[in-house]
Amino acid sequence: MSSITDADFEHTGPGRPAGYLLRQRWQPVYAAEELDAGRAVPLKVLHEELTLYRGEDGAAHIVAGRCAHRGVLLSIGIVQGDCVRCRYHGWQYDETGQCVDQPAEPKSFADKVRIASYPVEEYFGFIWVYLGEAPVPELPRWPELEPYGRFHVIELRKWNYFHDLENTVDDVHQYWVHKTGIYQDDGMAGEFPEITAEPAEFGLTQTSRFTNGFVRRLALLMPNTLYFNSGAGVLRGFKSFLWNVPVDDESHMMFFLFIAAQLPPDVGARVAAGVRDARKYLGELRPVDEIVRAVLSGTQRFDDIEDRPDQVLIEDGIVLLGQGVLPDRSLNQLGSSDAAIVLLRKLYARELAAVEADRPLTKFPTPDAAALARLDGRNPEASERPIQ
Ligand code: FES
Ligand SMILES: [Fe+2]
Known part of the structure; x- marks a missing residue:
């Protein structure tokens, strides 16, 4: 009999079952364009302190966070060739x-x-690391999606990663939490869809069916990747990925990747460039985390959140941190519309029990581009709509 409980989903340190599960996959850890040659930065991924540096010849490397001599952070050291030299001695x-x-x-x-070192790859604008056991798996790639315009968003969230994982397969919250999104799109305003969840070979899907024929499908690629292509809202025409990567049990990084695979190449490239420019503007705005905490502390009203390009992150942040940093999930009373969350917890419980019993894990193959296309939502009106 397994001793795995819902609390085990949240703990991802080395030696914990969920830590093992997540380490068996490549994880994005940094924006490739933000790491110049000759630069080193500190990282924390799945509780482990790491040093990420780009050698003088341009290749990125990841080694342990601290020097073996007397434990100084190597990220303050000196990059020389493909090596990093400790600043202390x-x-x-x-x-x-x-x-x-x-x-x-x-x-x-x-x-x-x-000291420890780990396999590193660069793909779709991210630097990826593999922290798990040998053999090292192939980094999932989608060559068919590489030619299209794309942009990414990276956000630090100061609560447990499992909140965001569950939130990604919870379409009911969209209605209540977000001022923009599918429920505000033409034809769906004010309507609750029929929500179902199904297991899939890669993990699970949540499907929302609206009465006008619009179908939105979210796919959770086990263990921590979301894929969706709803065909509605501001992300119409973008294939969207999200990796929720634990820093430790009380914080995680969200790596969003949006690929303009259904827009004409010039439109996709233009939108992606516009969003990249918008980052500079976002950097001048009040920090997301500050607004989240102001609303939760009662000093700002939820309804007074200003309209801004990243307001979805603020709105989600409030209800996610509103659950607590590391809550007791076993107290939750789940209903029928939580079908995907129930399924997600079952999948995690099954895999973590396998880790605990030293049984092989489920393979969960990554869908290729054709399989992703089969997951895409369907919008009967999409072809009549001009692309903005
Ligand atoms: S602590 Fe790194 S060389 Fe001494
Ligand atoms: Fe949301």
Whole structure:
């Protein structure tokens, strides 16, 4: 009998079942364009302190967060060639984590010192890491989607990652929480769809069927990737991915990737460039986290949140942090419209029980581009609508 409970979904440190499950997949960890050659930055992923640096020849590498000598963060060190040198006493590590120089020690000591290093890839504008056991799986790729315009959004959220995972397959909240979105799109305003959830070989789908024939489908690719292409709202024409990557149990990073796969290439590229420019403007606005906490503390009304391009993140943030940073999910009373959340928890419970019992995990193959297209929502009016 498994001892896995809902509380186990939230704990992703090394040695915890959910930590093991998430480590068996490649995870995005950084925006590739924001890491210049010769630069090192600190990362925390799944509770592990890491050093991400780009060697002088342009290749990105990830090694342990701290120097083996006396524990200083290597991210404040000096990148030289493909190596990073500790700022404190100059120990130098290559991209495999092998210590290759200790200026104040005999050479034989360096040979005995090695820190952790991890496989790294760059794809779709992100730097990815694999923290799991060998063999290292292939990074999922969608070559058919590579030619299209795209943009990404990366956001730090200061609560447990499982909140966002559940929120992504919960279409009912869209009606109550968001001022913009499918429920405000033509033909769906003020209507509750019929919501169902089905298991799939990659994880699960949640389907919302509206009376006008519009069908929106969300796909959760186990364990922590969302895919959707609703054909409605501001993201009409964009294939959308979201990876929820734990930093630790009390925070996570959201990596959104939007690919303009159903827009003419010039339109898609223009929209994507416009959104990239908008980031500078967003950086000048009041921080999302500050507004979330102001509403939760009662100093600002939810209804007074200003209209801005990232208001969906603010609106979601309020109801997600509103559940608490690390709540007790076993107290939840789930209803029929929570079908996808019930299924998600069942899948996690099954996989974590397998980890606990040392049984093989389900493979959950990543859908290729054709399989993604079969998941896409259907909008009977889409072809009549001009693309804006
Ligand atoms: S702490 Fe890094 S070289 Fe001493
Ligand atoms: Fe939402």
